[in-house]
Ligand SMILES: Nc1ncnc2c1ncn2[C@@H]1O[C@H](COP(=O)(O)OP(=O)(O)OP(=O)(O)O)[C@@H](O)[C@H]1O
């Protein structure tokens with residue numbers, strides 16, 4: 001058994017986008033992934049963190065054999081995804097969040113049982129697993145409900161059970177908590193962690209654009225933006241790079257035209273981002289030294305900006321992202 | 337042709353995977369097909385619709401021929417039309433599964449990721465439509481025998497030939513369905529049933545309701561390379577022996593010769609279907625169309 005659950009080398013994907021009828025000849029190319037080199041060890045809970053359009057789904061689709069890479073190679077559970085998809089498939093499973101898939105006319109149990117049969121599980125064992133897993137995610141009393149009668153969130157939970165049910169060597173979850181409410185997301189995260197800790201040979205790769213999810217849940221995180229992996233390490237190590245900075249959150253009244261670059265231009269200010277919030281703005285600062293806070297406050301006062309709240313805080317992955325990309329993830333998504 | 341150079345799996349896993357894909361797909365297909373929320377709809381679809389289209393044909397025939405139901409052309413038309421029900425049912429049963437799973441249930445990607453054989457899976461999805469199609473065929477023929485004097489005598493029919501031809505033909509239609517389903521894998525912005533369109537077009541070119549001699553010269557070859565043409569002829573002959581003279585070109589062929597042609601052409605189309613599947617499967621992964629939804 002190979003030590004690495006996932007291995008990619010210079011993996012890249014270009015989408016060819018055909019023009020509409022008039023411009024059929026015009027072909028645009030979109031680089032969705034570029035030179036991705038990742039190694040995920042067995043037993044790891046690995047997270048891909050990035051904004052919309054970063055290429056997370058594209059990477060998962062390549063790893064689960066749904067999409068051919070344009071360049072490079074990828075191995076999952078020791079098998080090449082391009083040349084040996086039929087050897088990869090028995091070792092994996094995949095769940096995408098934020099969609100309601102499944103056969104609405106079948107009950108929850110029938111849906112899951114059918115998929116278990118496609119994986120060749122003995123019927124009795126499959127039924128036991130299905131029942132146990134449904135209970136765990138809080139769907140125990142819905143086992144005989146037609147899946148079309150489930151809410152979107154519950155359907156997603158059923159789908160998550162479909163992924164875990166076959167006990168894959170490597171499980172891929174694309175935004176597993178997308179569209180779930182706070183409580184359900186917490187349940188799912190707890191469930192993911194538990195599943196992984198139960199058996200050290202299991203590997204799980206998930207994508208998310210929730211910082212907290214990556215931070216709390218994952219053993220290692222790759223930060224990805226515009227198709228490139230910018231950093232890959234444990235959340236603690238990623239944050240450690242920023243430890244030397246002093247981080248401040250300032251809540252203010254409206255900024256009266258003051259922009260982030262003007263603040264960044266001040267000496268000793270490494271990074272400043274501005275987010276509009278109700279009734280004012282939130283300023284996030286990364287300062288080389290705490291003393292640099294004085295000049296920032298001066299600028300605010302000159303512009304007649306009132307400070308509502310000021311806190312010093314520990315770095316988060318959000319700060320790591322800002323440090324790497326120069327913008328917050330929310331800003332990147334807004335500019336899409 | 338750039339077809340994937342995949343290392344082949346051991347034969348026994350291929351067979352077990354293929355068999356369970358087929359079996360479970362047939363189960364799923366039947367759940368979907370028999371899930372008529374309303375038995376009334378099922379009745380309309382499987383009984384009334386085929387009877388209505390047969391009636392239209394009978395009325396037209398009777399006007400054109402001054403109600404000459406003694407002519408062998410009448411059972412020719414009636415049986416050809418009845419068995420043609422299988423063509424649309426089986427072909428679309430198999431190929432529609434691609435659109436159904438991809439766009440409606442959004443499960444095609446999960447099927448793809450599972451250790452199944454997609455061709456076996458698609459063929460399995462056609463089984464249910466074969467069964468409901470059989471019901472329509474039986475009802476249509478029974479109505480013809482009872483009310484329209486279609487000259488069919490169960491004691492004189494060549495049943496071994498009938499079942500043999502039926503079996504070969506259904507496999508052949510399923511392979512045609514696979515061929516069309518494979519193409520559907522690449523068609524993301526057209527979600528109409530390509531199989532219904534093809535079945536509709538071939539209705540006129542496969543000798544279902546009139547011998548190919550009626551058509552202009554240049555279009556006849558379409559009918560002569562279609563295994564469906566020989567299949568329909570064999571089914572008709574096995575049930576009503578002296579019908580053969582209604583199709584002059586084929587009248588010279590013996591049953592065995594027709595059977596040989598049917599098997600040969602079916603093998604050719606079956607092989608073609610397998611290659612088309614491999615080609616489309618490869619390109620679907622290249623282009624990323626397996627999980628594409630075209631919002632229809
Ligand atoms: N089938 C496709 N054809 C053309 N372009 C595509 C296709 N799929 C994705 N893209 C583009 O590739 C880029 C990466 O998309 P991808 O879906 O991998 O991002 P993502 O990180 O999963 O984003 P999200 O958080 O929105 O799910 C995007 O710019 C997207 O528009």
Ligand SMILES: [Mg+2]
Pocket residue numbers: 056057058174
């Ligand atoms: Mg995505």
